[in-house]
Amino acid sequence: MSPAFRELNYAKIKKLTERYSDATIASMVSDKTGETVTPSDIASYLKMNGIASRVMLVTKGAMEFASNEPRTA
Numbered sequence: 652m653s654p655a656f657r658e659l660n661y662a663k664i665k666k667l668t669e670r671y672s673d674a675t676i677a678s679m680v681s682d683k684t685g686e687t688v689t690p691s692d693i694a695s696y697l698k699m700n701g702i703a704s705r706v707m708l709v710t711k712g713a714m715e716f717a718s719n720e721p722r723t724a
Contacts, residue, residue, distance in 0.1 A: 657700075661696075661697075661700045661704075664676060664680075664693065664696065664697065665697060667679070668697065672690070673690035673691075673693040673694050674690040676690075677689055677690045677692060677693050680693070
């Protein structure tokens with residue numbers, strides 16, 4: 652269900668931005684989840700998911716390289 656939830660959540664939040672501010676949407680999500688969600692979290696979520704809908708964010712080559720490198724912060 653996870654991929655389906657991601658798509659539905661993205662579509663719903665994107666639709667809410669037509670009528671509500673990121674602050675209002677963040678409050679709605681915080682109330683529903685019990686997690687602290689900020690307006691910048693909403694903006695970042697929409698930005699990253701919008702990009703990910705169009706292109707692969709990290710290549711297979713980058714993942715292979717990263718798996719052979721020490722972990723960085």
